[in-house]
Amino acid sequence: MAQKIIGLIGGMSWESSAEYYRIINELVRDRLGGLRSAKCLMWSFDFGEIEALQHAGRWDDATAEMIAAARRLERGGADFVLICTNTMHRMAEEVEAAIGLPLLHIADPTAERIKAAGLTRVGLLGTAFTMEQDFYKGRLAERHGLEVLVPEEEDRRTVHRVIYDELVQGRIEPASRQAYRAVIARLAERGAQAVILGCTEIMLLVRPEDSAVPLYDTTAIHAEAAVEMAIA
DSSP: OOOOOEEEEEOTTHHHHHHHHHHHHHHHHHHHOTTOOOOEEEEEOOHHHHHHHHHTTOHHHHHHHHHHHHHHHHHHTOSEEEESSSGGGGGHHHHHHHSSSOBOOTHHHHHHHHHHTTOOEEEEESOHHHHHSHHHHHHHHHHHOOEEEOOOHHHHHHHHHHHHHTGGGTOOOHHHHHHHHHHHHHHHHTTOSEEEEOSTTGGGTOOGGGOSSOEEEHHHHHHHHHHHHHHO
16 A cells, blocks of 8 residues: 655654654554554754744744745655644644645644544643644634633643643653643533643643543544545
């Protein structure tokens, strides 16, 4: 079976990009068997440079960097592109418009999985940018009809801090797992039927047993959707 070439915009952080690479290749081996693995290209950013643009609010500069990365993948022969981070889907439409390739948006397969389970009200964890800005919540609501709940302000600060101070640096702290469990529990108390792990590093910290409601791991869902697209 011929495979399409998956273009991965990664390095945001490399911790989660490594998970994308592992999951995609494991799934291709499982589907195609034997020694089969994925045909893919990855452009990996220096995340320190991207993080500085994010926290300085220099989103136009960050968009230009993302477009340049997508164009490198296009020139390299990719058939479609993934942005291997939830936060940088802030400029997904601009990136897709700048290239001649499809962009597989991380929120879409996640929403389809949630709707298939018959759920309509979900909690969202992620960076402050993802939880507070509308580019992600809005897509879930407008395109998929989901009601999205985000944590209260203090909980948002905790979730964001753990991502940038610990997870993207490869630190997995038991105290932070407990903090995330509490945040998830409070979302469930407010009526969330499930919780989206809307930052690709959160799956390094939180497991299904940490929640009384289903957790939707965007990293795994996005990677699986990429494989489906590559071998369709």
